[in-house]
Amino acid sequence: MKTRGWVFPEGFAVCWNGMVYRTLSVGEPGDLDDDVKKIIASDPRKNGDFTRFTRNEETPPAVAFWFDLELRGSMVPASIALLLRLNRPDLATALWQAYQVPDVRGGVRGTAQSTPEWFRAASVEWLITAFHRLTGHFSNADDLDAVEVGESLIAWGDHVRAALRKDRPDRVANLTVLDFLHPAPVFLSDARRRLGAPLRSPWPNTVIEKRAVPAHDPAARPNSPSRHSIVELIDRLESIKTEKIMWPGILIFSVEPICLELSQWGDAAVEPLLDVLENDRRLTRTLEFDRPWSIEQKPVWVKDVAKELLGNLLDSPALIASSTPGELRLWWAGNRTTARLGRQFELLAAENSPPETWISSAEYLTRRSDIIVSTTGVSRRAMGGCNPDQPVPPMLGEDLRAGHGAEVTGLLHRRTLTLAAAHRSDEACRMAFLAYLWEPASALPSLQAAAGDKSCRDYHLVTAARLALRDLPAASEWSEMVREPASSPFAGGEALLPLWLYPDNPVLAQAAEWLASRLQPSTLSLFASNASVLAVPAFRRAAIRLLSDATAFGVVTRSLDGSLGYSWTTGAVEGGAGGGGWLEVGLEETLGQLPPGKSHPLRINDFLATQISSVAGTPGFRLDWSEADRNRAIAAIARYLDSNGNRFRARPTRLEDVACSGPGVYLEP
Known part of the structure; x- marks a missing residue:
């Protein structure tokens, strides 16, 4: 990075954000007065939070040296402190006043009115910058820099906490502003571990051969194993660095090349992944945060990746999420020789399975064969699938009909009754609708049982299924529900689905007018x-x-x-x-x-x-x-x-x- 700062003979520099960096090269001396004028001229009113610049395409190149240093915390308090340290109160005052200009709504936000407030705001912003420097170094595999920054950050975090306690001992809540620092020791510990680990050979950019299929496709996995061993692939899980495709959202690891190749091993990878789940204490290079501008950033463990892969391999993410490693080992010992479809049937039939597992298994058995769902819930159509002009394709559980079809029908009904009796209305409605998908002619008792609680999330699906079976009172009950004050019929999604599926129903037509x-x-x-x-x-x-x-x-x-x-x-x-x-x-x-x-x-x-x-x-x-x-x-x-x-x-x-x-x-x- 090319920027400006205060250079020291020892080969490091203090930059505008208050951070210390090693210098790779040093150019000609800069003009401090001119630099501050350029910063102020770049229009600080564009900021929304306390004294925070946001670089965009309109940022003048002349002040890129300043904006390029900003991470999440604002640099303004540190910049002002540095100017005061240089005995330039005139420049510090000018920079401070630049942020007192009202925004487009006429407001001025984030102004500290006292010395304690200023110390609190300045120190927190400086620590935010340091924390994101730590996470950035760690995520980018700069472990030496991560250790140096992490050690300093943790020490200074303790100093600031002590100062805040001394300043306002009656305000313990003051310390919550530093909660974002909690993961710092974890990042530091893992960076130290990596520095002591032997160097690995470079990993190829692409490790999946063209014959490989997506790991979340239940229809096929290669018969021949990956060209890398399970041990090597699991060892490499710590290098995974992925990002969310949208915010807020979820991290998806199963599409990463290492995970795809590990999934090619199929059942052979289950036991080693259970070992990871139980014993692995490593981090990946991935960071978890709600949005790109979030202050909090959390570590992602290798065992988090293993959970997703196990849910993928066993087609039961709910089972993985609700079970301990020991419970999973016992389950795997009793089911490892059973075919994939049989495992789902056994999970649905098991009385001790949690409700989430019942739902997950029922969804698998009733899923259309032209829908592919990953363990993270992301679904996609198979090539040419979901054609409304074609007959509905068979379900994944179709092969069970000959030997266990009646049992599945009975289980879906029993599970619906159990969930309804336990007042788990969302799960009861979901199970009842799945019973309809499996065997419409036998599903009406399940649908009517689930319809007893109209607050369930899938009530519109239960209503539509009842109407498909000529259960006419369903229209009146749904119409009464949407008129209730607590109802949210305009929330979007498919909540109004009965209206367009049954446009000729007079009761629904009246509800639509209302x-x-x-x-x-x-x-x-x-x-x-x-x-x-x-x-x-x-x-x-x-x-x-x-x-x-x-x-x-x-x-x-x-x-x-x-x-x-x-x-x-x-x-x-x-x-x-x-x-x-x-x-x-x-x-x-x-x-x-x-x-x-x-x-x-x-x-x-x-x-x-x-x-x-x-x-x-x-x-x-x-x-x-x-x-x-x-x-x-x-x-x-x-x-x-x-x-x-x-x-x-x-x-x-x-x-x-x-x-x-x-x-x-x-x-x-």
Whole structure:
């Protein structure tokens, strides 16, 4: 990294973030006064948190030396402290005052009013920077630097805790601001271990041969084993470094090359992975955090990877999650010679299996063969799968029907009754729906038993399955449920699925009219998250009506950094709750529409139009367009809905397709 700092003869430098770095080379002396002026001129109002700069594409190259050093903690307190140490209170004051400029909403945040407050804010920000330097070094396999930073960080963390206790002994809560430091000793210990370990030979970039199949595909695994031994592959698990594909989200290890190759060993890898689960104390190079800007970062253990791989190999992540290593060894000893399908049947039949395992096994047996689900719950269609115009393909448990079909039917019903009696309504509804998928003709008693608790998450699926079996009271019961104050029918997803699966049911048609008449601005996102409702006449008519409502209830704002946001307050409309969001829109796309720092009213028809425009084929719409352009686009969307009303069709079109995709809408040719 090329930056600026204060160089010492011993070969290190103190940089603007208060961190000490080794120097690789040293250039010409810099101009301190000029550098501070450049930092201040880069517009500190772009920051949201306390004195925190955020580098983006508009950051002037002349101040890259400053921004490039920032990790998660703000550098401003450290920079001000360094300027004061240099006896330059004039520059320190100028930098501090730059952050007292009001933001676009007129507020000034994060200002310390006393010496203790300043010490607390400055020291915490400095420790945040040091902590993320530690995790960065560790994740990038810079173990020597990780040890140096980690040792210093832990010592200084203790100093700051002691100072905070001395400053306010009555405020123990002050120390919670340093909770992010808890994993530091773990990272330090593992970095020390790695420094003492023998060097490994380089690992190939690709270790999976073309003949290999994804480890989460239950249909096939190679007969021939991997070209690396199980011992070597497990030894290499500590080098895994993966990231989430979305935030917040989950880490997925099973697609990593080492994990894919280890999965090729099949059952032979189970016992060694159980050893890892029980005895391995190593970390991977992966970091766990909610979002890229999160302060907290946690270590990920090798045994966490082993859990996912075991769930993959045994097709039972619920069993792995709910069992101790000892319990898993006992189970494996009694089932290792049983075929994969037989294992799932045994887990469903075992009275001592936890409910999560019953559900997991039932889901496996009733899963369509054209759906592939990883142990992390990520599903995908097989090539050519999920075609609604084709017959539903066989289930994975189809081969059990000849010898155990009636037993599976009975087990699914018994499990539903057990879960309902234990007031585990979500699991009971799920099990009842799986019973319907397995054997519709025998599932009605299970569905009716689960329907006793209308609060269950899959109640809409239970209702739809009952209606498919001509259990007509289900429509009235569902209609009563959605009218209850505690109900959340507009939450999105498939909650309104009965309305488009059974459009000719008069009871459901009345419920649709009632629901559509109660749409509020805060619920209009339903038309994007659950666009299938456009195929329901009552909702389509309500959308056309609301597109003519120009009542202003919020504000659309272009921030100084170019982000486009919208918000409204509680009570802005009758019965409406507050809310808002941000849109991914670049300045170059809307030049002259809504300049940075400016706002205009958010109308009901604006918000609805931006939701509906996300549906494929609908005329476009943007919240930052001029009022005249928005009005023309809204009129075009209303005409589109009106003229194509009879052509809207919803997905899924049948209950057996629920696992294929979320709700959606399309135009029938």
